[in-house]
Amino acid sequence: MKEQSQNKETPTYSGVLAVKVDDLTVAYNYKPVLWDIDLEIPEGVLMAIVGPNGAGKSTLIKSILGILKPIAGSVSIYGKPYDKQRKLVAYVPQKGSVDWDFPTTALDVVMMGTYGSLGWIKRPKQKEKKAALEALEKVGMLAFKSRQISQLSGGQQQRIFLARALVQNASIYFMDEPFQGVDATTEIAIINILKELRKAGKTVIVVHHDLQTVPEYFDWVTFLNVKKIATGPVKDIFNDDNLTKTYGINYKVSIQE
Amino acid sequence: MDITEYIKLVFTDYTLRTITLGTAILGAVTGMLGSFAVLRKQSLLGDAISHAALPGIAIAFLITGAKDTNTLLIGALVSGLIGTFWIRGIITKTHLKSDTALGLILSLFFGFGMLLLTFIQKQPNANQAGLDKYLFGQAATLVESDVWLMAIVTGVCLLVLLLFWKEFKILLFDADYTKTLGFNTRFIDVLITSFIVLAIVLGLQTVGVVLMSAMLLAPAAAARQWTNSLSTMVFLAAIFGAFSGVFGTAISASQNNLSTGPVIVLVAAVFVVFSFIFSPSRGLLFKQIRFIKNRRDLELHKTLAFMYHIAETHENISHPHAIKLLNNFQGFTKKTLQKLVEKNYATIDGSMWSLTDLGFETAANLYTKQSTEDE
Numbered sequence A: 001m002k003e004q005s006q007n008k009e010t011p012t013y014s015g016v017l018a019v020k021v022d023d024l025t026v027a028y029n030y031k032p033v034l035w036d037i038d039l040e041i042p043e044g045v046l047m048a049i050v051g052p053n054g055a056g057k058s059t060l061i062k063s064i065l066g067i068l069k070p071i072a073g074s075v076s077i078y079g080k081p082y083d084k085q086r087k088l089v090a091y092v093p094q095k096g097s098v099d100w101d102f103p104t105t106a107l108d109v110v111m112m113g114t115y116g117s118l119g120w121i122k123r124p125k126q127k128e129k130k131a132a133l134e135a136l137e138k139v140g141m142l143a144f145k146s147r148q149i150s151q152l153s154g155g156q157q158q159r160i161f162l163a164r165a166l167v168q169n170a171s172i173y174f175m176d177e178p179f180q181g182v183d184a185t186t187e188i189a190i191i192n193i194l195k196e197l198r199k200a201g202k203t204v205i206v207v208h209h210d211l212q213t214v215p216e217y218f219d220w221v222t223f224l225n226v227k228k229i230a231t232g233p234v235k236d237i238f239n240d241d242n243l244t245k246t247y248g249i250n251y252k253v254s255i256q257e
Numbered sequence B: 001m002d003i004t005e006y007i008k009l010v011f012t013d014y015t016l017r018t019i020t021l022g023t024a025i026l027g028a029v030t031g032m033l034g035s036f037a038v039l040r041k042q043s044l045l046g047d048a049i050s051h052a053a054l055p056g057i058a059i060a061f062l063i064t065g066a067k068d069t070n071t072l073l074i075g076a077l078v079s080g081l082i083g084t085f086w087i088r089g090i091i092t093k094t095h096l097k098s099d100t101a102l103g104l105i106l107s108l109f110f111g112f113g114m115l116l117l118t119f120i121q122k123q124p125n126a127n128q129a130g131l132d133k134y135l136f137g138q139a140a141t142l143v144e145s146d147v148w149l150m151a152i153v154t155g156v157c158l159l160v161l162l163l164f165w166k167e168f169k170i171l172l173f174d175a176d177y178t179k180t181l182g183f184n185t186r187f188i189d190v191l192i193t194s195f196i197v198l199a200i201v202l203g204l205q206t207v208g209v210v211l212m213s214a215m216l217l218a219p220a221a222a223a224r225q226w227t228n229s230l231s232t233m234v235f236l237a238a239i240f241g242a243f244s245g246v247f248g249t250a251i252s253a254s255q256n257n258l259s260t261g262p263v264i265v266l267v268a269a270v271f272v273v274f275s276f277i278f279s280p281s282r283g284l285l286f287k288q289i290r291f292i293k294n295r296r297d298l299e300l301h302k303t304l305a306f307m308y309h310i311a312e313t314h315e316n317i318s319h320p321h322a323i324k325l326l327n328n329f330q331g332f333t334k335k336t337l338q339k340l341v342e343k344n345y346a347t348i349d350g351s352m353w354s355l356t357d358l359g360f361e362t363a364a365n366l367y368t369k370q371s372t373e374d375e
Helices: A002-009 A057-064 A082-088 A106-118 A126-138 A154-167 A184-199 A211-217 A240-247 B003-012 B014-039 B045-064 B069-093 B098-121 B144-163 B165-173 B175-180 B185-207 B212-224 B230-254 B260-278 B284-312 B334-342 B357-364
Strands: A017-027 A032-042 A046-050 A072-077 A089-092 A172-176 A203-207 A220-225 A227-233 B346-349 B352-355
Touching: A017 A057, A017 A203, A032 A057, A032 A203, A032 A220, A032 A227, A046 A057, A046 A184, A046 A211, A057 A072, A057 A172, A057 A203, A072 A082, A082 A089, A082 A106, A089 A154, A089 B175, A106 A126, A106 A154, A106 B165, A106 B175, A126 A154, A154 A172, A154 A184, A184 A203, A220 A240, A227 A240, B003 B014, B003 B230, B014 B045, B014 B144, B014 B165, B014 B185, B014 B212, B014 B230, B014 B260, B045 B069, B045 B098, B045 B185, B045 B212, B069 B098, B069 B185, B144 B165, B144 B185, B165 B175, B165 B185, B165 B230, B175 B185, B185 B212, B185 B260, B212 B230, B212 B260, B230 B260, B260 B284, B284 B334, B284 B352, B284 B357, B334 B346, B352 B357
Parallel strands: A046 A203, A046 A220, A089 A172, A172 A203
Antiparallel strands: A017 A032, A017 A072, A220 A227, B346 B352
């Protein structure tokens, strides 16, 4: 409890908007996956996106990042269109989205985080390698740098993905379920890195499934179920009312009492 | 014909030299590009492309009325590309999975191509004979200019690979992420697919529509077994492909002119089988050996642990116990006990055994280490 209240004191919001989403609507077929989403994410928050399966959480992130093409709506990053601000944004996809039997090493994957700033054709050099090694050290994976990625455990693979995003040295981090399928040790290691990012003034947006840990890990939350249900500080809006609206069942935040 | 004689012939005989060079270059370029197709899980793409090229050949002949190789290949290239982009279209625009799309385009284009071929055969044009060699290929028809064309395409392909290596690699591993970094993934994709189509079309004359996809897949599948690095894999695949070409040609030339294309494909298959069995890290043989060794180790440890529990009941750990006591234990054989003695974990005295201090210590610490290394 003590730690929780302490957590809520730490973030100091600059009042600048890191991400602004307007009227975002996305559909795969006829039924919209996301309907008319307006979202303002202030700089420096550590935000969870929560909602049931099929609520469009991953879709929201992918649409913001331009991986999916929305039917309508616009996204701006620090007041400018996303296309012009790519270098400010890093992405951690779901671990299951790639083939881990790909012939490459942990260090190589982390190096990919430098490709964006390198641009076309230029090869990574000593400077990029150094940055990648530093990121590996930050996630506690330096000893595994030459490992073939299929020989890493699920938690280690997740850390490699995190390191790849850290190398991008972005201002805003989007992460799709970074805690999925990792053990307690890795979960703690990851959340500590996320909190460090926030301390450094970065904005971190995380698709999250475990409602129990929301108040402990995050200071900002967005409830999503096709439509945006609510968004704001955890201490103000993480309550039974919003949970019920989002999940449709009478949900009680038992751990808070 | 012995080997030295054959090698001499390769350097002096025009036809043999052309065919050997041609098939070697073809094997190298398809092996290289095949690595990308295999890693993208588009193994069947090569099959679809080569079959899709057939109507192009027929139409090119119908338009020009001549059997000029380059014209026919341009026709093949165009219809191969059309087929490929239709496949992509079907995958992105409908709910069909890629295997369905590939199969659909493959049979549709091949069927249409066969229809055109039979139509051409009924024509009075005397020129038409031999168009069906594109079905199974005929390496003997290769001339020097064909080999030059292959060499130039391979050179350009190599250059593009070196230039866009980083982009190809990241697209293969994580396409969505590549997009977020600001790369035009469509451009990279089209670039690599176009080269695959080009390489396949170049091989049609030699290996033919039906067997061409093996040239793309076999060297890459074999190479994957030997390495965990993409660059080594691409390099090895090129080597395997080139050697398939050289050996295939040699076998076909020295054995009563067996059809070259199928022999090359069979040689490539030998590379695959050999790699699947004998590769040190992924091969079946060493995997099985490792498995058996692990099992033995575990049985040994299990027996040691069992003995430890018996020894534990005594104050003096090296108190002797009857060997008979171990008999109702599964992992135990005379051999395991012998092994334990060899490792200085236990001693035998007649029909009695006792643990040594080392054995006791080892047994107490078996598999208790904290899994902080996450392994």
